[in-house]
Protein backbone atom coordinates (compact mmCIF):
# COMPACT_ATOMS: atom_id res chain seq x y z
CA UNK A 1 0.00 0.00 0.00
CA UNK A 2 1.35 3.33 -0.86
CA UNK A 3 0.61 6.48 0.98
CA UNK A 4 1.35 9.87 -0.24
CA UNK A 5 0.65 13.42 0.72
CA UNK A 6 -0.01 16.36 -1.45
CA UNK A 7 0.46 19.83 -0.20
CA UNK A 8 -1.29 22.48 -2.12
CA UNK A 9 -0.51 26.03 -1.44
CA UNK A 10 -3.20 28.37 -2.52
CA UNK A 11 -2.08 31.89 -2.59
CA UNK A 12 -4.50 34.66 -2.08
CA UNK A 13 -5.68 36.52 -5.07
CA UNK A 14 -8.84 38.45 -5.60
CA UNK A 15 -8.61 37.62 -9.29
CA UNK A 16 -8.81 33.90 -8.55
CA UNK A 17 -12.41 32.71 -7.87
CA UNK A 18 -11.31 29.61 -5.90
CA UNK A 19 -8.81 31.37 -3.68
CA UNK A 20 -9.30 30.64 0.02
CA UNK A 21 -8.38 34.11 1.05
CA UNK A 22 -11.08 36.71 1.48
CA UNK A 23 -11.15 40.33 2.32
CA UNK A 24 -10.85 39.44 6.01
CA UNK A 25 -7.94 37.01 5.48
CA UNK A 26 -5.58 38.38 2.94
CA UNK A 27 -2.77 35.99 2.18
CA UNK A 28 -4.42 32.95 3.83
CA UNK A 29 -2.91 29.60 2.83
CA UNK A 30 -4.79 26.32 2.44
CA UNK A 31 -2.91 23.07 3.01
CA UNK A 32 -4.68 20.02 1.61
CA UNK A 33 -3.40 16.51 2.36
CA UNK A 34 -4.65 13.27 0.81
CA UNK A 35 -3.91 9.90 2.35
CA UNK A 36 -4.56 6.39 0.97
CA UNK A 37 -6.20 4.02 3.42
CA UNK A 38 -6.98 0.35 2.82
CA UNK A 39 -10.10 -0.90 4.59
CA UNK A 40 -10.50 -4.63 5.23
CA UNK A 41 -12.55 -6.36 2.56
CA UNK A 42 -15.90 -7.70 3.70
CA UNK A 43 -16.99 -11.10 2.49
CA UNK A 44 -18.85 -10.43 -0.72
CA UNK A 45 -20.57 -13.77 -1.27
CA UNK A 46 -22.03 -16.58 0.82
CA UNK A 47 -19.93 -19.73 1.30
CA UNK A 48 -20.48 -22.36 -1.40
CA UNK A 49 -23.24 -24.88 -0.85
CA UNK A 50 -26.70 -25.85 -2.00
CA UNK A 51 -28.80 -22.71 -1.80
CA UNK A 52 -25.86 -20.29 -1.76
CA UNK A 53 -27.09 -18.93 -5.09
CA UNK A 54 -30.45 -18.08 -3.49
CA UNK A 55 -28.80 -16.33 -0.56
CA UNK A 56 -26.48 -14.42 -2.90
CA UNK A 57 -29.44 -13.36 -5.01
CA UNK A 58 -31.81 -12.41 -2.21
CA UNK A 59 -29.93 -11.64 1.00
CA UNK A 60 -27.42 -8.98 0.01
CA UNK A 61 -29.79 -6.53 -1.62
CA UNK A 62 -30.21 -4.59 1.62
CA UNK A 63 -27.26 -5.58 3.78
CA UNK A 64 -23.94 -7.37 3.82
CA UNK A 65 -23.28 -11.10 3.87
CA UNK A 66 -21.74 -10.53 7.30
CA UNK A 67 -25.05 -9.29 8.68
CA UNK A 68 -26.28 -12.85 8.10
CA UNK A 69 -23.19 -14.98 8.74
CA UNK A 70 -22.18 -13.21 11.96
CA UNK A 71 -25.40 -14.22 13.68
CA UNK A 72 -25.18 -16.85 16.39
CA UNK A 73 -26.13 -20.31 15.08
CA UNK A 74 -29.89 -20.82 14.67
CA UNK A 75 -32.02 -23.91 14.22
CA UNK A 76 -33.84 -24.55 10.93
CA UNK A 77 -37.10 -23.23 12.43
CA UNK A 78 -35.36 -20.10 13.69
CA UNK A 79 -33.72 -19.44 10.31
CA UNK A 80 -37.09 -19.99 8.68
CA UNK A 81 -38.60 -17.35 10.97
CA UNK A 82 -35.70 -15.00 10.22
CA UNK A 83 -36.03 -15.39 6.45
CA UNK A 84 -39.82 -15.03 6.72
CA UNK A 85 -39.30 -11.81 8.67
CA UNK A 86 -37.00 -10.40 5.96
CA UNK A 87 -39.75 -11.05 3.42
CA UNK A 88 -42.83 -10.09 5.44
CA UNK A 89 -41.51 -7.22 7.55
CA UNK A 90 -38.82 -5.73 5.32
CA UNK A 91 -40.24 -6.61 1.91
CA UNK A 92 -37.39 -8.78 0.63
CA UNK A 93 -38.44 -9.61 -2.94
CA UNK A 94 -38.40 -13.41 -3.17
CA UNK A 95 -41.19 -15.97 -3.44
CA UNK A 96 -42.58 -17.72 -0.38
CA UNK A 97 -41.49 -21.11 -1.75
CA UNK A 98 -37.86 -19.96 -1.46
CA UNK A 99 -38.05 -19.46 2.30
CA UNK A 100 -37.39 -23.13 3.12
CA UNK A 101 -34.50 -23.69 0.68
CA UNK A 102 -32.80 -20.52 1.97
CA UNK A 103 -33.42 -21.51 5.62
CA UNK A 104 -32.03 -25.00 4.92
CA UNK A 105 -28.89 -23.47 3.42
CA UNK A 106 -28.44 -21.10 6.37
CA UNK A 107 -28.86 -24.00 8.80
CA UNK A 108 -26.02 -25.81 6.99
CA UNK A 109 -23.62 -22.85 7.14
CA UNK A 110 -24.71 -21.43 10.52
CA UNK A 111 -26.95 -23.95 12.24
CA UNK A 112 -27.21 -24.99 15.86
CA UNK A 113 -25.12 -28.11 16.43
Ligand code: HEC
Pocket residue numbers: 055058059060061062063067068071082083086090091092093102106
Ligand atom coordinates in the same frame (compact mmCIF):
# COMPACT_ATOMS: atom_id res chain seq x y z
C1 HEC B 1 -35.59 -5.72 1.67
C2 HEC B 1 -34.36 -5.60 2.43
C3 HEC B 1 -33.79 -6.88 3.03
C4 HEC B 1 -33.49 -8.06 2.37
C5 HEC B 1 -33.64 -8.39 0.92
C6 HEC B 1 -32.96 -8.94 3.40
N1 HEC B 1 -32.91 -8.29 4.60
FE1 HEC B 1 -32.10 -9.02 6.31
N2 HEC B 1 -32.39 -7.24 7.21
C7 HEC B 1 -33.04 -6.16 6.66
C8 HEC B 1 -33.14 -5.12 7.64
C9 HEC B 1 -33.77 -3.76 7.43
C10 HEC B 1 -32.52 -5.61 8.81
C11 HEC B 1 -32.37 -4.92 10.13
C12 HEC B 1 -31.10 -4.13 10.07
C13 HEC B 1 -30.81 -3.45 11.38
O1 HEC B 1 -31.42 -3.80 12.40
O2 HEC B 1 -29.92 -2.59 11.37
C14 HEC B 1 -32.05 -6.94 8.50
C15 HEC B 1 -31.35 -7.75 9.38
C16 HEC B 1 -31.03 -9.06 9.17
C17 HEC B 1 -30.41 -9.94 10.14
C18 HEC B 1 -29.96 -9.54 11.55
C19 HEC B 1 -30.94 -9.99 12.57
C20 HEC B 1 -32.22 -9.24 12.51
O3 HEC B 1 -33.28 -9.90 12.48
O4 HEC B 1 -32.22 -7.98 12.51
C21 HEC B 1 -30.31 -11.15 9.55
C22 HEC B 1 -29.75 -12.43 10.15
C23 HEC B 1 -30.82 -11.03 8.20
N3 HEC B 1 -31.25 -9.75 8.01
C24 HEC B 1 -30.90 -12.07 7.31
C25 HEC B 1 -31.35 -11.94 6.01
C26 HEC B 1 -31.42 -13.05 5.08
C27 HEC B 1 -31.02 -14.49 5.38
C28 HEC B 1 -31.89 -12.54 3.91
C29 HEC B 1 -32.19 -13.28 2.62
C30 HEC B 1 -33.20 -14.31 2.72
C31 HEC B 1 -32.14 -11.11 4.12
N4 HEC B 1 -31.80 -10.80 5.40
C32 HEC B 1 -32.60 -10.24 3.15
C33 HEC B 1 -33.51 -6.06 5.38
C34 HEC B 1 -33.40 -7.03 4.41
